[in-house]
Amino acid sequence: MTQAAISVSTANDYATYVNPQWQRLLSVLGMDVAYDRCSGAELFTADGRRIVDFLSGYCVHNTGHNHPEIIAAIKQELDRTGPAMLQSHVPELAGELAARLCERAGGRLSKVFFCSSGSEGVETAIKFARAKTGRAGLLYNQGAFHGLTCGALSMMGDPFWRGNFGPMLPGTQAIPFADIDALEKQLATHQFAAFFMEPIQAEGGIRVPTREYMQAAQVLCRKHGTLFVLDEVQTGMYRTGPFLAAHHFDVEPDMVVLAKALSGGLIPVGAVLMSDAVYKSVFDSLRNSIIHASTFSENSISMRAGLATLEVLDRYRLGERAAHSGENLRLRLRSALSGYEMVQEVRGAGLLSGIVFAPPRQLKLRLPFEAFRKIHPGMFGQVLVMRMFRDHGFLTQMCGNNFMVLKVAPPLVVTSEQIDAFVTAIHRVVGVAHTSNAFWSEAIGLARRAINL
Numbered sequence: 001m002t003q004a005a006i007s008v009s010t011a012n013d014y015a016t017y018v019n020p021q022w023q024r025l026l027s028v029l030g031m032d033v034a035y036d037r038c039s040g041a042e043l044f045t046a047d048g049r050r051i052v053d054f055l056s057g058y059c060v061h062n063t064g065h066n067h068p069e070i071i072a073a074i075k076q077e078l079d080r081t082g083p084a085m086l087q088s089h090v091p092e093l094a095g096e097l098a099a100r101l102c103e104r105a106g107g108r109l110s111k112v113f114f115c116s117s118g119s120e121g122v123e124t125a126i127k128f129a130r131a132k133t134g135r136a137g138l139l140y141n142q143g144a145f146h147g148l149t150c151g152a153l154s155m156m157g158d159p160f161w162r163g164n165f166g167p168m169l170p171g172t173q174a175i176p177f178a179d180i181d182a183l184e185k186q187l188a189t190h191q192f193a194a195f196f197m198e199p200i201q202a203e204g205g206i207r208v209p210t211r212e213y214m215q216a217a218q219v220l221c222r223k224h225g226t227l228f229v230l231d232e233v234q235t236g237m238y239r240t241g242p243f244l245a246a247h248h249f250d251v252e253p254d255m256v257v258l259a260k261a262l263s264g265g266l267i268p269v270g271a272v273l274m275s276d277a278v279y280k281s282v283f284d285s286l287r288n289s290i291i292h293a294s295t296f297s298e299n300s301i302s303m304r305a306g307l308a309t310l311e312v313l314d315r316y317r318l319g320e321r322a323a324h325s326g327e328n329l330r331l332r333l334r335s336a337l338s339g340y341e342m343v344q345e346v347r348g349a350g351l352l353s354g355i356v357f358a359p360p361r362q363l364k365l366r367l368p369f370e371a372f373r374k375i376h377p378g379m380f381g382q383v384l385v386m387r388m389f390r391d392h393g394f395l396t397q398m399c400g401n402n403f404m405v406l407k408v409a410p411p412l413v414v415t416s417e418q419i420d421a422f423v424t425a426i427h428r429v430v431g432v433a434h435t436s437n438a439f440w441s442e443a444i445g446l447a448r449r450a451i452n453l
């Protein structure tokens, strides 16, 4: 079979045996391309295109795609033929990685539970918070994304994600993002084991709270005996400049959940960093030494990948680079997009930015905008994403819980030339949306394709 025939047949297998609806969606958006090779911020397609990644797999690829030093470390670990999944030994690499993570995190975070995904980390934090406080309730923010397992999903209010999956955990309560009065009112009921928060809300629209809010939230949580838990699955690992976004606000959470970028985007991993007091409330005796565990947790390949990822992040000073390039990127975007009525704001921290769009005021734009919003609230954003991909070779996405915010999150190794090219491209696409009927007729085409496929 030729290479082309193989890729057609494997794509068919995917549609037949895995997820035909996902393949249909990518096809509607013109994004169902085969990738041959991915390196740094660049993706090379089988038909010879070069795409620049400004999504990073939702903040997985902080070190860039397929970093050669991380690949070498994983290969070395495999060649070592050491103990893997033995489940009956002390995995030293887990100790080493946990120490490196706690050193960087600081504050009261001094123990780590490893797992294999962000959702599994959130589930762990829920259990540990309940054990520590003896309370069952969970507080979370409107617009949050904490993962799609049942516990994590119970802390996501959007009915879309809750689908037809039946009742969620009881005792959960949503509050408006960064509203200190709403937080205090709920905390005062003393029902809540933990307040879960993304320190910068990612899928909710790159919402950045103030330092005052974060510090006051921490004080109130302590006062009312509720654990302050930060979900740093997207914001951690230097994505926003410092190791944790918590460091922007000088807060000391009781638990932090990490995943995604922790293993260089090459192998599943998650980690829950916690205080000694939280740890001891679960692992309090020999009898309970494995009362919370997971088969793939602490596996040597993920642990080695995590250590190599931290080395790469350090060696190339990717946190400093994220802070610096991110600031530059936002300045450039603000200046390029300032004249457009549909661009409300450019916000973010480090290399996690959002371009916030607003419905147009001019009648000639407002009519098509509203018509398409009725068909699907995400239509406007998807045309932006599609044009960025097809016409300019940039992979982007709208925020999952806020279709009016384009997420801008390239790998931290992104170059200034790639940033320049991105600013030029988004300027052109936003310009077309404001001036040309073609943008809106494209949306009709998109709707038709979605219906006919």
Ligand SMILES: Cc1ncc(COP(=O)(O)O)c(C=O)c1O
Binding pocket: 058, 116, 117, 118, 119, 120, 122, 145, 146, 147, 148, 198, 202, 203, 231, 232, 233, 234, 259, 260
């Ligand atoms: C902030 C946040 N928390 C948790 C999760 C869940 O992580 P995972 O998909 O690895 O289960 C995600 C996933 O996107 C996330 O963005």
